[in-house]
Amino acid sequence: MYYRTNPVSNQKISLLGFGAMRFPTTEDGKIDRPRAEEMLDQAYKAGINYFDTAYMYHNGESQDFLGEVMKKYPRESFYITNKMPVWMAETKEDIAKIFEDQLKRCQVEYFDYYLIHAMSADRIPIVKELEVYEYLSQMKAEGKIRQLGFSFHDSPEVLEEICSSWSFDFAQIQLNYLDWEYQRAKEQYEVLCKHHLPCVVMEPVRGGALAKLPEDVSALLKAKNPDASTASWAIRFAAGLENVMTVLSGMSDDVQVADNLKTMNDFKPLSEEEQNVLQEALALYRKNNLIPCTACRYCIDCPVSIVIPDIFRIYNNYKISGNVKGFLNDLKETEGCDSSACLTCGACSSKCPQHIDIPEELAKIRELADSLQ
Numbered sequence: 048m049y050y051r052t053n054p055v056s057n058q059k060i061s062l063l064g065f066g067a068m069r070f071p072t073t074e075d076g077k078i079d080r081p082r083a084e085e086m087l088d089q090a091y092k093a094g095i096n097y098f099d100t101a102y103m104y105h106n107g108e109s110q111d112f113l114g115e116v117m118k119k120y121p122r123e124s125f126y127i128t129n130k131m132p133v134w135m136a137e138t139k140e141d142i143a144k145i146f147e148d149q150l151k152r153c154q155v156e157y158f159d160y161y162l163i164h165a166m167s168a169d170r171i172p173i174v175k176e177l178e179v180y181e182y183l184s185q186m187k188a189e190g191k192i193r194q195l196g197f198s199f200h201d202s203p204e205v206l207e208e209i210c211s212s213w214s215f216d217f218a219q220i221q222l223n224y225l226d227w228e229y230q231r232a233k234e235q236y237e238v239l240c241k242h243h244l245p246c247v248v249m250e251p252v253r254g255g256a257l258a259k260l261p262e263d264v265s266a267l268l269k270a271k272n273p274d275a276s277t278a279s280w281a282i283r284f285a286a287g288l289e290n291v292m293t294v295l296s297g298m299s300d301d302v303q304v305a306d307n308l309k310t311m312n313d314f315k316p317l318s319e320e321e322q323n324v325l326q327e328a329l330a331l332y333r334k335n336n337l338i339p340c341t342a343c344r345y346c347i348d349c350p351v352s353i354v355i356p357d358i359f360r361i362y363n364n365y366k367i368s369g370n371v372k373g374f375l376n377d378l379k380e381t382e383g384c385d386s387s388a389c390l391t392c393g394a395c396s397s398k399c400p401q402h403i404d405i406p407e408e409l410a411k412i413r414e415l416a417d418s419l420q
């Protein structure tokens with residue numbers, strides 16, 4: 048495993064981190080615990096020492112599960128993170144309750160890394176009003192948090208405002224070769240460098256989208272390096288940036304764990320030639336007009352139970368494969384994928400960190416499906 052030293056804490060962090068938000072699940076939607084535990088064991092034994100969960104991952108089950116599995120290992124041999132979902136709190140007391148609850152559920156006395164979850168311009172007033180930073184700083188002073196940071200979904204300008212207003216130890220941003228310009232990740236990364244904040248990368252493979260590329264794009268990468276998986280290009284792109292402390296991958300089966308470990312055990316940043324090939328691949332990828340959904344599921348509580356990320360996944364698969372029958376069948380057979388009841392209320396779009404105009408995209412997909420019937 049390749050490690051980087053956190054310049055703030057001097058800790059040796061595995062450059063590949065384990066994101067505990069996309070474990071395999073059973074038919075009832077719960078984490079498939081035996082399979083997921085094997086994946087965590089496989090990762091830990093291979094040297095991954097950074098494990099990232101959050102209150103809402105797997106509807107709250109991720110933090111309990113991660114704590115349960117990791118307690119068999121010496122506490123000082125791994126770093127565990129968790130995040131404060133400020134949108135779930137109405138009072139300062141709620142913030143304290145959530146934090147104490149998280150310590151219990153993860154079965155730890157302290158979090159090595161703790162973040163204010165999904166900071167954005169809209170969340171800054173809540174953080175101020177509920178004095179979240181002040182409370183978490185107090186927890187840090189008491190030793191219940193070792194490094195305090197935030198995860199982020201907004202513009203570089205808002206990131207600059209946050210970095211200038213508070214004194215955090217690190218930050219987590221969405222960074223991958225597609226979002227480098229598309230979501231201004233390059234500028235966000237530069238803001239963190241300017242403020243000397245170590246960068247934790249989330250969504251390096253964009254929710255799996257950069258692992259499953261359209262055939263022409265994938266062929267370009269394969270021609271350059273037949274043995275490398277498409278996901279490895281994305282991981283190496285993010286990990287090659289010097290100020291990146293760890294790259295979180297939300298792995299969902301043991302094959303993905305093994306592939307990522309292979310990439311990181313013998314890590315090499317992309318060469319200039321490979322960067323050029325990636326730029327060509329990116330230009331081709333953009334022509335496919337895929338919906339930039341990362342399957343984060345923040346939009347999942349639709350009032351008419353439309354399962355938006357599943358519809359976008361089915362649509363993107365169709366754009367990649369061209370399989371009309373499969374597209375129509377998946378839309379029909381998958382629960383929550385009939386979007387004809389959409390109220391166009393926009394509640395989903397306001398929660399989408401990718402700023403997707405969800406009702407509009409759903410309408411386009413419906414029209415496409417109707418025309419292909």
Ligand code: SF4
Nearest residue numbers: 349389390392393395
């Ligand atoms: S706009 Fe449609 S899909 Fe989005 S929350 Fe409202 S009803 Fe659900």
Ligand code: SF4
Nearest residue numbers: 340341343344346399
């Ligand atoms: S549509 Fe947006 S909020 Fe919903 S899962 Fe996709 S990226 Fe997340």
